Amino acid sequence: MNDNYITLNAISKHYSAKNGTVEALKNVSLSLPQNEIFGVIGLSGAGKSTLVRCINLLERPDTGEIIINRENLLNLGSEELRLRRxxxxxxxxxxxxxxxxxxxxxxxxxxxxxxxxxxERREKAMGLLEKVGLAEKAEAYPSQLSGGQKQRVAIARVLANEPDILLCDEATSALDPETTKTILGLIKTIHDTMGITVVIITHEMKVIQEICSSVAVLENGEVQEIGTVSELFVNPKSRAAKRLLLLEEEEDETYVG
Amino acid sequence: MWDSTMTVMMLEGIRDTVYMTVVSTLFGYILGLPLGIALTLTDKNGLRQNRTIYRTLDMIINITRSVPFLILLIVVMPLTKLLVGKSYGSTATIVPLTLAAAPLIGRMVESSLKEVNRGVIEAAVSMGAKTKTIVFKVLIGEARTSLLVGVTIVLGTVLGYSAMAGVVGGGGLGDIAIRYGYYRYDTPVMLVTLVFIVAIVQLMQVVGTLLAKRMDHRNNE
Incomplete structure (x- = not known):
């Protein structure tokens, strides 16, 4: 019953570029259980941003189905979709x-x-700002905040609608490692306390390791491998996964060195 | 040669020029703002992509923008007469001024709204905002500094056009400059009107820039 809360069924999406068409997603199928923190990892150009944008139909796939809670979003009218979003x-x-x-x-x-x-909305918003530890910045403008603080505002904003799904599109990629940890910690707390299904798109293995339970590896618009995070780290099967792990190791070495 | 009637005439000239400029710009925005919004929404990557509408509006703007103002002034005289009752004087000049300002404003608004960060628009869509909310809160709200700078540019341009209307007895400072400077070879009077015109444009520019800076919260260290 809890299984397959979000199902992407044979999603394909292409873009027409100047030098031909780009196949951003090729027949991608994914099933995400409810209440999980699910990661999608891949290098830039792998199609992961397109993939996450298909979940709330910011991008409409050419073919396939997007089923959330047994409802195919592609069948919704524009007003229904707006409310579902x-x-x-x-x-x-x-x-x-x-x-x-x-x-x-x-x-x-x-x-x-x-x-x-x-x-009512001001009261609720204040409460949310307290929750993310930014109540004292309520009257500040975004330009006066650090990157981490901005992302916390964005998180407070997203929580205002009490979502059942949280999509994170490279949410920590513009942040330093320390801040990344705090933001991921915040997402984890929200997940644990509110029972939200979280989808995290990233190019960093560290993010996956830190917070996700399952992960899909994406390359060239295709899913290369799906499994639990521990499986992926202990026994990566696809070349793409091995490459990503290798990249991460190299990065760690340069940090130490 | 400078007496109190001259002073009165100058003051009336300033009043008429400001009146024509401000009212025409206002009417121009009533037509041009929706036009600019429509262009932004229907262009490719817009929220309501529609090639036919975009191309039609785009063409209308290009055509009206290429008619020289002095010609437009004469061409629309029948319409002016119909709307105002006469084809000379400052109120009558508002009609061609508005028609000249609207397409310019449409373009200015379009370019301001297209500066708004696509990511912020995307975020609003992901929140389930109506297009109307996105237009007013996100597009206009975020582009307000640029829109205000646009208003000052439009005011300056419309003021310049209003002076041209002096040729056909349009009223205002331009009218005075042409009557005295051109028909009577009274250069001093013409220079004085010129000083006033420059001063008005300068004032609008300074106020506009100041307000725009005040309203901008993007980089106030």
């Missing part, structure tokens, strides 16, 4: 906050979209 939160590599609005207004924005009265 309110329960699928997403955070981004570059945070994507409203630069001209205060931190508090940023967190209020999803509530405003849902038509919640001003007083």
């Amino acid at each position: 309110q329960k699928i939160g997403m955070i981004f590599q570059h945070f994507n906050l409203l630069e001209q609005q205060t931190v508090l207004n940023n967190v209020c924005f999803p509530l405003e979209i849902r038509g919640i009265p001003r007083k």
Whole structure:
């Protein structure tokens, strides 16, 4: 029953570029159980951003099905899809906050979209800012915050709609290792306390290791391998996975050296 | 030669110029702002892609923008007469000024709105925002500094056009400059009107820039 909360069924997506077409995703199928932190790893150009954008239909796949909780999102009308999206939160590599609005207004924005009265949304937003440890920055503007703080605002914003799914598109890739750890810790806490299904897109094995339970390795728009994180680290089967692990080791060595 | 009637005439000239410029710009935005929004939404990668609408609007703008203002002024005279009752004077000049300003404003608004970070728009879509909310809160809200700078540019341009209307008795400082400077060879009067025109444009520019800076929260260290 809990199995296959999110199912991507034979998803393909291509883009027309100047020098021919790019096949971003080739017949990708994935099943994600509810309440799990699921990772998708791959190098840049592997198609992972396209993949995560298909889950909330920011990108519409050419073929295939996207089933969330037994409902095929591709069958939804635009208004139904708009409302469904309110329960699928997403955070981004570059945070994507409203630069001209205060931190508090940023967190209020999803509530405003849902038509919640001003007083109520401000109270709720303050509560969320406290939760992410940024209450004292409520009246600041995003340009006055560090990267880590911006991502925490984005997380508070995403929580305002009490989503059942959280999509993280390279959410820690613009952050230093220390901050990455704190943000991942925050995502983990949210997952544990709120019971959200989390999908993490990353190119860093460290992120997968730190927080995910299962992982899919993506290369050239195809899934190379799916399994638990421990399996992947102990016994990587695909060349892509081996390469990613190797890259990580090299990076570690340069850190030490 | 400079007496109180001259002073009164100058003051009236300033009043008429400011009146024509401000009212035409206002009406211009009533037409041009929706035009700019429509261009932004229907262009490729827009939220409501529509090639036909985009191309049609784009063509209308290009055509109207290429008509020299002085010609436009004469061409629309029947319409002006219909709307205002006469084809000369500052109120009448508002009609061609608005028609000249609207497509320019449409383009300015389009370029301002297209500066808005795509990621922020994407985030709003992912939150399930209506297109209307995205237009007002995200596009206009985030581009407000650029939009305001656009307003000052438009005001300057419209003021310049309004001076041209002096040729056909359009009223305002341009009218005075042409009547005295061109028809009567009274260079001093023409220079004085010129100083006023420059001063008005300068003032609008300074105020606009100041306001834009105040409103911008992107980089206030």
